[in-house]
Amino acid sequence: MKLFHNAKFYSMRKEGEFFSAVLVNNDKIVETFNKTPELQNVEYIDLQNCFVYPGFIDTHTHSFEGGLYSLGADLEHVSSLNDVFEILSETKPISGKIFAFHFDENKIKEKRFPTNKELDKIFPDLPVILRRVDGHSCVVNSIAVKKIKWEKPLPKFFSGHLNKRWNGIASTWFHQNLSDEAILDIYLKAAEKAIKTGHTTIHTMIGDAHSDLMHYRLIKKNLHRFPVEFILYPQITDIKQALEIGSPRIGGCIVADGSFGSHTAALLQPYKDEPENYGVLYKTDKFWEDFIKEAHLNNLQIAIHCIGDAAISQILKFYEEVQRENPKDLRHEIIHNELCSDKMLDRMQKINISSVMQPMFDRLWAGKNGLYEKVLGKERTLRTNRLASIYQRGILITGGSDWYITDLNALKGINAATKMHNKNERLSSYQAVKLYTSNAAKLSFDENRLGIIEKGYQADFVCLENDIFQIEEINKIKINKVVKKGI
Ligand SMILES: [Zn+2]
Ligand SMILES: [Zn+2]
Structure with missing residues (x-):
């Protein structure tokens, strides 16, 4: 002892x-x-x-991408395309592919993405993927374009930049065809980083809704090998498959909508800087209705990525339906829950929805002249990342980094939660720590084992x-x- x-x-x-x-x-x-x-x-x-x-619990990470990208090129601190090219030229391939991430065209002086031709000059023979900071778009070079199996011809005037479905196909291709050993190595890298930053458990999304389970079985079989405890989310929408692999939950960042940075988050009112644009609901009501009903019936905890208020209200409607007809303690999740009204929060509270929040989003995108103000305007910015409003309603609120989107670092998340730009949404430091400990444990039904x-x-x-x-x-x-x- x-x-x-x-x-x-x-x-x-x-x-x-x-x-x-x-x-x-x-x-x-x-x-x-x-x-x-x-x-x-x-x-x-x-x-x-x-x-x-x-021990801190991060309830939302993409550990595979996080681990993978920590082995690739990090473009977070570049200020010009030249910087990008310099870093890329020193980057070593992983399983014959070049990975670069954290690129934000708004932060460099040229205010644009590099083109496929520019990437070809550095890597004529190796496929390159350069992902935008929010993961919702990317640039690939010509050899990658040749190798990837596209479902339909690429957009006209293609210069390497891909978003929406194209982005999904490209990133999936890059993430596939890695050896088991390389995959385990990548998760080990993620686990080591998690421990170093004070976490003892992290929730991790696996695969993406467009493809298959990817590494779910491999990681599940090897869970004992990692220094951190992984809570796994199969990012699929096939309920039969989730049951077959014995998962208690389904989903993760299976997307109801996109992101604010890419103007694809679905809004009830149009974007301030694009008055015709309401963003995108990626799937129909019918799709979500069937999916949520069947998953709920089969006692699966559901997790869905919802950023804009239109996406949140689309999903909430069906969560309400199943909870009204057949109430269960499944703690269904809305991941991000980034823009929502008081009324929506009241509805979440009534049906015991869990809100998986990323306090660091506020550090990145709120504040004067930040992304939120630019795309949503001042009034709606006040309705983003409503930590205190959620907490006060007694809704289960947990913290996550969405790593690789923000750094895997609970102390940064806790700090951000106490310093929200909107003073009304600030948490006390005690409340903020709960998001990463006792509340986080509840999300995976581990409240009698972890978090205290x-x-x-x-x-x-x-x-x-x-x-x-x-x-x-x-x-x-x-x-x-x-x-x-x-x-
Ligand atoms: Zn997401
Ligand atoms: Zn995510």
């Missing part, structure tokens, strides 16, 4: 509760103490005055240099140690 001591252990069961020492047997907490006890035959582990929280430091719970901790509840710059706190299952 081990006694972790000399630290302040916040239980996260109720506000203000903490312990001074925690006794762990194998992977479980067996006792908590308000004073360090003197015990026989116990290994004492001195945590040197740090602050301990339940208490007798009987799994010994998953993150040990920090400073106290989240006392410090302003939460994102800068140093992580001293992460304990997963007592180790």
Whole structure:
């Protein structure tokens, strides 16, 4: 047995509760103490005055892409196309392909995507994919175009840039045909990064709704090999298949709509900067109605990507229908839930919908002259990322990074949640930590096992240099140690 001591252990069961020492047997907490006890035959582990929280849980990541892209070219900090080309020319292929991500044309001086011809100059023989920061569009080079099997001819005046369905086909092709070993390596990379940033569990989306299960079976079989616990989401819409693989849930970022940056998030009122454009609902009411009804009937927890208010209201309508006819505790998820009204939140509360939020979206896109104001206008920007409004209604609200879209870093998410641009939507630091601990555990029905430091719970901790509840710059706190299952 081990006694972790000399630290302040916040239980996260109720506000203000903490312990001074925690006794762990194998992977479980067996006792908590308000004073360090003197015990026989116990290994004492001195945590040197740090602050301990339940291990962070990120409830929304794309770990495969995150892991893959951390092996590829990161274009987050480029300021010109020349920078892009320079980084690309030094990038090593993974299974014979070049991956680049985090590209944002608005952040470089040319304000445009590179073309396929420009990419061909650097890589005439290797397929290249350069993905936009939101993942909703990409650029590919000529050899990639040749190799990918397209369903119909490419758009006229094609210069390498692809969005909507084209983007899905291209990224799926790039993600396929990797060896099992390469895939496991990529997930291992993701798991290592998760632990390093204080997480002990992360929810990860697998595959995409347009293709097959991709690595679901492989990862499920190898779960024990990773230092972090993965909660898996098969991103499919085939219910039979989800049941066959024994998944308790279905979906993830299976998309009801697109993104604000690509003007494809579905809106009830048009885009401010494109007055004719209402965005895109990717699927019909009939499709979602059938899917949600059948999944609910089969006791699958459903998760769907909804960004704009039109997408949220499309999905909410069918969630309401199934919960009204046949109420169950399945905690169906709306992922992102980015733009919504008070009324919609009231409706979510009534039928126990879970809201999987990304507080970092506010850091990236809210604020004066930010993306939200540009595409939605001031008034609607006030209705984005409504953390406090959701929390106050008692809706299950959890935090996630949507990694690779934002960094896999719960401290950044917690920090962002306490500093939302709209003051009315700010959470207290205690509430914000709940999004990544006790609330997050509930999303996967693990509230009796994870997310709290208490007798009987799994010994998953993150040990920090400073106290989240006392410090302003939460994102800068140093992580001293992460304990997963007592180790
Ligand atoms: Zn999404
Ligand atoms: Zn996502």
